[in-house]
Amino acid sequence: MAENITAEQEVYEVDKLTLLDCKKIRLAKEESGFLTLDYEGRTYHKVNPTRLIPFYSKTTYISLSYENSEKEFREIGVIKDMAELDNEQYKLLDSYLEYKYYMPEITKVYSIKDNMRGAIFVKADTTSGQKTICIRDWYQNFRMIGYDYLYVNDADGNKYFCPDIHKLDRKSRQVLEMYT
């Protein structure tokens, strides 16, 4: 929430896109685990960064927002490209986003077992170890975005991805063939 500003005093221009100047952005991690932003003389606490196009880009078009005292959504602005942030700021924001969007990458697929009732069990290597991922309603939750990107949402709500299934080894591609 923004300091010293109450909801009544605040003017929120809902129809204006504010592209943030990366040179002026000062983000910091608070002890409580949340992000704080200093921007153009104002301090915003509990800042929530959001990837606006998470499937296309992880570091461009990042919206920074907070909730005001009325718990209403307020966007501070959008970072067009995180690359313009200085190194330390980039690392800080990137680590927060990686945590919020924690999504292990699938690197190898061993087998897919179909229980013939809409659920599949995918045995795969991911960047967080070997797993058997249970996917319910797989037509919805195990799908291709475009021709290369595989998006997986498991029964618990964990998300996995493979940026290009055509770059996987031959065996993995064969296993995936029926399901993609």
Place this chain on the structure above:
Amino acid sequence: MDLKTSLPENAKADIIYSLPANFTCKGDKMDGHFCVTKEKIYIYNGSEITLEYSIDDFSEFECKQQIGTSMAQGTLKSGETICFCGFSQDQFLRYAELMKLLDHCLRTGELMEITDTEEPVCPKCGLPLEGAKECIYCTGKGKTMVKLIKRIAPYKKYFAIAVICTILSELIWVLAPYLDRVIIDKYVTPKNTHWAGLAGVIITIVTLLLLAGVFEFFNMKNSFKVALNLGRDLRQEIFEKSQQLSMNSISKRTAGELINRVSSDAAKLEDFITANGKDAIVKILSLVIIGILLFIMDWRLALMTVLPVPIVFIIVQKLFDAMAIRYTKVWKNGVSHGETLHDILNGIRVVKSYGNEVREIQRYTECSERWAKSCVRAEMMWYLTIPASEFILTIGNFFVLYFGGNMILDHTMTLGQLIQFTTYVAMLYEPIRWLIQIPRNLADTSVSAGKVFEILDEDTDVRDCDDPIDLDIQGDIEFDGVYFGYKVYNPVLKDITCKINKGEMIGIVGHSGVGKSTMINLILRLYDCTQGEIRIDGVNIKDIAQHSLRSQVGVVLQETFLFDGNVLENIAYAKPDATFEEVIRAAKIANAHDFITKLPDGYNTRVGNKGYQLSGGERQRIAIARAILHDPKIIILDEATASLDTQTEKQIQDALGKLTKGRTTIAIAHRLSTLSNADRLIVLDKGRLAEFGTHAELMQKKGVYYKLVMAQRQTTKMKKAQPQTC
């Protein structure tokens, strides 16, 4: 639910709950734990305590779901929010339960040490159970099939006749090759001209074939009787169940899904019973009988026929698997083709107005092309697979012919015997082919059976108590410490306590999503509150018979649903035994009579989906007439005038005024001016009851309600200030 799934190394002895935590509060990865003792919360990173808090310092605990992770957080009494740790989504339900227990501890001062909530995931396959008692995926196929077979019991007489008839006709077919052998060996090969004997055998064959036809007729007649009755029973039961289930269970599924279960899944089971039910008995029986006959006739030739079968079985299964991949692709491309078509045609106005026809044609062509290509691939595979598998399956036949032929030349076997033998071999392949198909058929049916029984076996979570009261409602309503959430871990209403007096008109106001409609759903008992009590005339609504409660509550919603039928039927829906005069009176009070009279067929004008299109105001007045005829003690108006213009709203308000007179009324309206005649207002804010009082009192208080009124006035002014463009 187990909330002590793993403990950190060097864990304190007094830890009651402990759950794994994958991230620190700052989002760095860790191998840690979130531990709770009677008074403290500890965050372990490895075996070290990195953070320590007193439960007493907090005012609220909650779980926040992010995109790929979730976090546990608490609000300190000072208002500051602290993040404890982050964790992967599979831990979410356990953390949510633990936060609920901590919240309960804040209110009561006691940390419950046992939680009676059921395990959230199936211990066998790891899939979430979502309230079901047993995992529908892990219930053995056999178990579901047994349930299906048990349903034949009421029709066992017909089923038995069908089975007996099929066995008899099968026996005749087994006998036929023997008679062929007799003709060949006794009359054809020796050129025997004993006509009387030949005629006798031929007459026997014809009689047997006729008999087989008769048996077949009775078999079909009775099998269909069993299958059709079974299908009807299933459809009816699923439908009845869908009417009895609580809103909670119903809203988990779309209408389309329920329709699918009532019609197509039930039909699949019906087909399975007709095609495979009795077949299973008969085919296995004929396999055994023919098998024995073959071995008696010549065990060496019989072995040649049977030996390749297991190998064939494996090869054919593999071929079928390869084919399944292709057909699944065809199916997926077909679905995506249908969706694209539906999408483009539904949005044809948008397509045309943006001049995007060419782009859409291209999109459709690509999709159609993909489908056609996958069809060609699958069909090619099919026409390669079927002859190939057939060839492999019947390969034993060639050996039989070769060795059998040799035996005839050696005079160790007669021609008639060989013909009889090869006919039996051909007959043996029939049940084997069926057996090869069975795993796939069984899998397909068990999917449908699983879905059907999932509904039939579901317990309704809102049900009458053992001895429900038929209450003559007066109209006092009391909320006492009510908590409710559509998902237990996410309460929509928190600690609502208020008393509504008989005959009062109460308005519920608040931002959208604050829980206004939820309060109404609770009064109607479409859902049960998770904590606290709602009382009507001092009686807990859980003790009132649902039928008795709902028959005395009238509802007018924003969108009125009219059933396919005429105006009269739609008004009388609330009271089917009402006289026509009563209906007219209700329509008059609802200001509906006049417009109904002007309709082409008066009260007999067909309305609903396929009928006369009524305007929003007209539909609303029919709904009010319906409610008036119902003569309820409590009336609920959920945004009843929201979609109407000011002129029509006035007419409806007038009608509503007559309806609500002297009855307890609860109204929700976004437009605050609509609630001007409310006696008192309930103001909800962030799920809690923020204010309760008359309009004047609340305006004076200058709290949440005051802000809402001011904000709306501002918007109205802005709208007025805008120049009219048309």
